Amino acid sequence: MSNGPKERLDRRDFMIASIATASASAALAVTAGAANAQAAATVSADPASGTVYTGDTIQGKKVVSALNVKDLEPGKKHLLYFQGVQMPTGQHWYVSVTVAKGAKPGKRVVLVSGVHGDEMSSVHTVQTVMNQLDPAEMSGTVMAVADVSRPAMEGLQRRWPNFGRGNDLIDMNREWPGNENGPTAPSRHAGLLFNRLLRPNADAAIDFHTGTTGFDVTAFNIAGMDVPEIKAMAELYPVGQIFDNHVYPGVLHNAFVDVGIPSFTPEIGAARVLNIEMISLFVEGTMNVLKHFGILAGPMGRTSKDVGVFIGNSALPILATQGGLVEHLVKLNDKVEPGQKVAIQRNSFGEVVAEYTSSVAGEVTGQRSDAMSEPGDPLTFILFHKATLNGGETYPE
Numbered sequence: 001m002s003n004g005p006k007e008r009l010d011r012r013d014f015m016i017a018s019i020a021t022a023s024a025s026a027a028l029a030v031t032a033g034a035a036n037a038q039a040a041a042t043v044s045a046d047p048a049s050g051t052v053y054t055g056d057t058i059q060g061k062k063v064v065s066a067l068n069v070k071d072l073e074p075g076k077k078h079l080l081y082f083q084g085v086q087m088p089t090g091q092h093w094y095v096s097v098t099v100a101k102g103a104k105p106g107k108r109v110v111l112v113s114g115v116h117g118d119e120m121s122s123v124h125t126v127q128t129v130m131n132q133l134d135p136a137e138m139s140g141t142v143m144a145v146a147d148v149s150r151p152a153m154e155g156l157q158r159r160w161p162n163f164g165r166g167n168d169l170i171d172m173n174r175e176w177p178g179n180e181n182g183p184t185a186p187s188r189h190a191g192l193l194f195n196r197l198l199r200p201n202a203d204a205a206i207d208f209h210t211g212t213t214g215f216d217v218t219a220f221n222i223a224g225m226d227v228p229e230i231k232a233m234a235e236l237y238p239v240g241q242i243f244d245n246h247v248y249p250g251v252l253h254n255a256f257v258d259v260g261i262p263s264f265t266p267e268i269g270a271a272r273v274l275n276i277e278m279i280s281l282f283v284e285g286t287m288n289v290l291k292h293f294g295i296l297a298g299p300m301g302r303t304s305k306d307v308g309v310f311i312g313n314s315a316l317p318i319l320a321t322q323g324g325l326v327e328h329l330v331k332l333n334d335k336v337e338p339g340q341k342v343a344i345q346r347n348s349f350g351e352v353v354a355e356y357t358s359s360v361a362g363e364v365t366g367q368r369s370d371a372m373s374e375p376g377d378p379l380t381f382i383l384f385h386k387a388t389l390n391g392g393e394t395y396p397e
């Protein structure tokens with residue numbers, strides 16, 4: 001936090017400070033007074049100062065409100081709960097943390113899953129990696145964080161249900177690096193996690209995702225390939241596509257990159273299900289990354305070179321123009337040519353009301369899996385190479 005917002009926060013009792021970037025809207029004052037206690041409760045100890053045990057134990061696991069993995073005993077696995085933001089009842093949302101602390105010192109890699117609540121293959125990938133680790137044989141530390149967006153995960157849905165300003169569904173992967181004094185509980189939850197758990201323990205970080213409910217994707221990595229440390233990691237995965245783009249502000253891997261920690265996002269197929277075949281590819285790639293950093297010994301597994309990876313720097317969204325039933329004419333990973341028909345749509349009489357074509361040459365990277373759609377819904381994403389790219393791109397969701 002910079003001095004400016006901190007001083008203002010002291011003076012005015014309570015501010016919602018979206019800090020840093022000196023935009024005119026960076027600090028938004030809200031009603032002062034009643035919030036004294038809140039400000040005092042949320043502006044607290046330096047998160048870099050070390051591990052804080054709350055004294056609570058949940059289902060046999062100790063609870064921390066800040067963690068520095070250097071405080072943990074080497075050569076062991078540690079299972080902890082991180083204390084996140086409070087619920088409306090006053091209890092906390094707790095996040096599961098597994099640390100494999102190597103017997104010898106070395107690099108620290110953070111594996112995250114559950115930022116979206118319906119992306120089960122991401123959780124299983126991280127669990128599988130952690131189950132394969134033997135801390136006695138490791139030089140360095142791997143920390144796994146699951147169920148980041150707890151209330152979203154409890155409902156097996158993408159977004160965090162929040163009613164602070166009327167019913168709302170908040171996408172946690174547009175909130176990072178969060179704000180411990182932010183305007184919503186998810187924003188504060190992100191701030192607590194980023195400042196007190198994720199950032200202090202990462203030399204590199206991987207934030208695992210999948211497609212979303214109603215929309216399937218291939219196995220691919222979203223990675224800024226212009227950053228050598230990120231390119232090196234992304235290329236260690238034996239998966240068929242890399243999306244070389246800096247994408248949305250507010251995504252977790254960008255928050256890491258913004259503070260100098262190389263990071264990227266694997267995408268592991270469909271939401272809600274476990275895609276065991278795809279999961280094994282991402283486990284193999286992640287074990288390669290741990291070998292790359294010297295945390296594990298042993299030969300590399302298969303990499304992107306072994307699967308003839310296709311790298312695109314843009315994704316063409318093909319949006320429904322009509323309501324109706326959608327029939328895909330191509331499959332995930334298919335190559336398409338400009339002018340190629342990729343989907344048709346029928347109304348309730350069975351008449352064809354729309355035909356959708358690709359305007360680019362590329363590969364299918366995402367497809368609507370819910371068979372009905374309304375105008376504006378993304379039907380297909382085509383990964384392709386754009387000659388001139390103006391920074392990170394955002395897409396209809």
Ligand SMILES: [Zn+2]
Nearest residue numbers: 116119209210
């Ligand atoms: Zn996701």
